[in-house]
Amino acid sequence: MxxxxxxxxxxxxxxxxxxxxxxxxxxxxxxxxxxxxxxxxxxxxxxxxxxxxxxxxxxxxxxxxxxxxxxxxxxxxxxxxxxxxxxxxxxxxxxxxxxVPAIKPAALQSKSRVFGVLGTDATVRQPYVDRLAAEHGADCTVLRHGSAALVQLAEAKLRGEPLDPAVARDALSGLLNQPGGDRMDTVVLACTHFPLVEAELAAAAPRPLAFLHGGxxxxxxxxxxxxxxxxxxxxxxxxxxxxxxxxxxxxxxxxxxxxxxxxxxxx
Structure with missing residues (x-):
């Protein structure tokens, strides 16, 4: 055609x-x-x-x-x-x-074999994410957390509004505070809003973390x-x-x- x-x-x-x-x-x-x-x-x-x-x-x-x-x-x-x-x-x-959430690249990249999937509540609970984790990260611990507030933070950033650093800190804590979170070295940004606030997430991280997305x-x-x-x-x-x-x-x-x-x- x-x-x-x-x-x-x-x-x-x-x-x-x-x-x-x-x-x-x-x-x-x-x-x-x-x-x-x-x-x-x-x-x-x-x-x-x-x-x-x-x-x-x-x-x-x-x-x-x-x-x-x-x-x-x-x-x-x-x-x-x-x-x-x-x-x-x-x-x-x-x-x-x-x-598609960048779970395959995260599984290939993670040295500690622990990585996080940070998305919306609706995304992180999907069976599709289960399948990707089982197919590509069977030898990994895959932590998940949903953050609606981080979506709103990205929207606010593009509107030029002041940003509350606690939003990014809380979103990361939802992964880091889970069992195995102390070994997490990579975070999949499984919401397209989240790369827009990657700098804020990196600033909120207590140690260097790799952030991956599918753009x-x-x-x-x-x-x-x-x-x-x-x-x-x-x-x-x-x-x-x-x-x-x-x-x-x-x-x-x-x-x-x-x-x-x-x-x-x-x-």
Whole structure:
């Protein structure tokens, strides 16, 4: 199937977390047209039930695909990917890339054979995470902790608000205080919001920890799925779409512009 050169890549998340996936994708495909969609009316996903997410995400992506006619959709959200990816692929007639917690790289890298998975409550309890841990980290102790507050911290950071260092400290303590936490050397950032506050997490850590996330791997996947397709000769301003516009979205405008998203629209 021929793809028009101006057909965008659609990135989807509950909020701004997917920007951690968009950033390496823009490096890999610098002239790709971009539509970044955030379900601000449904934010946050990490505290919602599986049934809510499985119903909401495919419906929203169907509306977005109808409006923007993307060549590819990227679910730039670990919670939505672990719960709704198969539902979305069944509903859409374009390729869909999901976001997978970087458990395999963590298992390969960890020297102590103890690593943490820091995500939302909804992500860390998924059987999908069980399977990844069993397949790639069978000889490791895999600690898990969910933090809704850390998601809010990332959103606040991009709005330019003052940050409470206790939020990052508490999130890490949820892993470090578990049995085996004293030997943990690596933390998987299993929510796309969390790389946006990696500096805050590193500052809160009582000792050096390695933080891993899947942004570069997803960027390579996007490039592979679109190989051979035509792209514009030069980059154009991207579009950020929100399911609800409010004052908080306006405060995000400078940060969004830094990711090449100059236009803001409502779905």
């Amino acid at each position: 021929t793809v028009a050169s101006d057909a965008p890549i659609l990135f989807f998340d509950s909020g701004v977390g997917g920007l951690s996936i968009l950033a390496p994708a823009r490096i890999a495909l610098p002239t790709a047209p971009i539509v970044y969609a955030a379900d601000s009316a449904g934010f946050p996903y990490g505290t919602k039930s599986e049934a809510e997410i499985a119903a909401r995400v495919p419906a929203l992506l169907g509306r977005l695909v109808e409006r923007y006619r993307p060549r590819l959709a990227v679910i730039a959200c670990n919670t939505a990917s672990t719960i709704a990816l198969q539902h979305v692929r069944a509903a859409l007639d374009i390729p869909v890339a999901g976001t 570069e791997g997803i960027a390579r996947r996007i490039a592979w799925l679109t190989q051979g397709q035509d792209w514009p000769a030069s980059p154009a301003p991207g579009t950020a779409v929100f399911t609800r516009l409010d004052q908080g979205i306006e405060l995000l405008r400078p940060a969004l512009a830094g990711y090449g998203l100059a236009r803001i629209e409502a779905l």
